[in-house]
Amino acid sequence: MTVGIVLVSHSRALAEASLALAEVMLSDERPHVAIAAGMPDGRFGTDATAVMSAIEQVNSGDGVAVFADLGSALMSAEAAIDLLGVGDDVRIVAAPFVEGLTAGLIRAAMGANLDEVVEAAESSMDAKLSALGRLPQEQVGERRGGTEVRLVNAIGLHARPAARLAALASKYDAEITVSFSGRAPVNAKSTMSLMALGAKLGDTILVDAEGPQADEALDAVVSFIAQGLGDPPA
Amino acid sequence: MITTALVSAWIARFGEIIEDRADYLTKLDSPIGDADHGANMLRGMTAAVPAAENAPTIDAQLKAVGMAMLSKVGGTSGPLYGTLFLKAAMTLGQRAEVAPSEFAAALRTGADALAFRGKAEPGDKTMVDALAPAVAALESHVAEDFAAAAEAAHRAADEGRAATTDMVARKGRASYLGERSVGHTDPGATSATYLFQALAEVSR
Numbered sequence: 001m002t003v004g005i006v007l008v009s010h011s012r013a014l015a016e017a018s019l020a021l022a023e024v025m026l027s028d029e030r031p032h033v034a035i036a037a038g039m040p041d042g043r044f045g046t047d048a049t050a051v052m053s054a055i056e057q058v059n060s061g062d063g064v065a066v067f068a069d070l071g072s073a074l075m076s077a078e079a080a081i082d083l084l085g086v087g088d089d090v091r092i093v094a095a096p097f098v099e100g101l102t103a104g105l106i107r108a109a110m111g112a113n114l115d116e117v118v119e120a121a122e123s124s125m126d127a128k129l130s131a132l133g134r135l136p137q138e139q140v141g142e143r144r145g146g147t148e149v150r151l152v153n154a155i156g157l158h159a160r161p162a163a164r165l166a167a168l169a170s171k172y173d174a175e176i177t178v179s180f181s182g183r184a185p186v187n188a189k190s191t192m193s194l195m196a197l198g199a200k201l202g203d204t205i206l207v208d209a210e211g212p213q214a215d216e217a218l219d220a221v222v223s224f225i226a227q228g229l230g231d232p233p234a
Numbered sequence: 235m236i237t238t239a240l241v242s243a244w245i246a247r248f249g250e251i252i253e254d255r256a257d258y259l260t261k262l263d264s265p266i267g268d269a270d271h272g273a274n275m276l277r278g279m280t281a282a283v284p285a286a287e288n289a290p291t292i293d294a295q296l297k298a299v300g301m302a303m304l305s306k307v308g309g310t311s312g313p314l315y316g317t318l319f320l321k322a323a324m325t326l327g328q329r330a331e332v333a334p335s336e337f338a339a340a341l342r343t344g345a346d347a348l349a350f351r352g353k354a355e356p357g358d359k360t361m362v363d364a365l366a367p368a369v370a371a372l373e374s375h376v377a378e379d380f381a382a383a384a385e386a387a388h389r390a391a392d393e394g395r396a397a398t399t400d401m402v403a404r405k406g407r408a409s410y411l412g413e414r415s416v417g418h419t420d421p422g423a424t425s426a427t428y429l430f431q432a433l434a435e436v437s438r
Binding site: 039 | 268270274301304305306307308309310312313314316317320351352406407
């Protein structure tokens with residue numbers, strides 16, 4: 001499974017720097033990425049025909065997630081998809097450019113499908129809201145209990161371990177949350193939200209789950225965390 | 235009948251007006267946009283005019299103009315004008331002349347697709363405020379005489395353009411300005427008016 005990634009931006013420099021920043025989070029795996037950004041003379045602008053080429057270049061049959069900055073970038077992306085006549089396997093992601101790209105790129109590199117990549121990217125705004133303590137109160141919810149577990153891997157809930165945990169959580173039909181240090185619980189299926197908790201080696205986090213597969217999900221997530229999130233033990 | 239020669243002349247005249255008025259369009263775009271509409275449209279039309287001249291059928295001409303706008307304009311007007319011309323082209327089939335009513339219907343299809351692409355409605359202070367009444371006027375007069383219909387379309391576009399001055403912008407970057415956008419004529423509605431000015435002039 002290799003979901004293709006397309007960046008559409010008014011500025012080639014902005015697209016290249018955003019990609020470089022997001023790629024810091026990757027290990028060896030690199031998804032197919034193409035950039036359609038800026039005008040040939042260096043001016044700000046977007047070219048729908050360049051977006052069409054970029055989509056075709058990275059589409060290996062597993063779908064393409066298109067990340068666009070604003071205004072004409074969105075409209076050029078929509079026009080490109082319309083003209084290519086492609087179906088639902090090429091999607092424009094409704095996410096902030098840098099956060100969305102980072103979350104989506106990590107998930108794509110881990111072999112996720114298009115739904116998972118788009119979901120990871122589109123929930124990336126929650127991470128920023130949570131980090132700033134501005135998640136709406138109703139999302140905080142009233143939790144009955146949950147299970148406490150200590151982080152045993154050296155880098156804690158950093159990018160790759162957080163991405164692995166989010167990928168595992170996404171396999172369950174359950175609403176799984178992680179909270180840390182008394183702050184609002186975050187969605188365990190969102191890499192960026194997990195990273196925003198800032199939980200490190202030795203910290204104890206609280207995991208809870210609700211829904212049809214809540215029990216299996218809670219067991220799997222807690223034991224994965226206790227075993228070091230796929231990292232070697234510290 | 236509408237011929238490839240007329241379409242070439244229309245696009246060439248539109249290009250001339252854009253060239254003449256590029257600075258004015260950019261000036262309109264300065265207080266309520268990113269001050270690039272004139273330069274952007276000029277870049278698009280510089281590619282579109284020769285492309286339209288060299289295409290053998292009307293649908294190919296409109297398609298060539300649409301592709302030029304999509305790839306050369308850079309700003310939001312690129313995918314918007316691109317959509318207008320490409321969707322209009324798709325309704326026509328490979329013919330060197332079409333009936334005026336078919337041509338008007340093609341522009342209606344293109345204008346509707348543009349409004350859909352921009353998620354804009356009349357009153358939002360966008361090019362739709364000029365395009366929608368222009369296409370409606372063209373359609374309602376096209377059975378009588380094409381020159382008169384194009385003239386009516388230009389008048390309707392110009393009235394729609396003028397009306398944008400008092401509107402509050404609800405789309406694009408101008409919408410960030412809210413009430414401060416009042417008092418400025420929309421640059422997109424202005425360039426769309428030139429499109430129908432050009433059609434009226436070459437149809438006389």
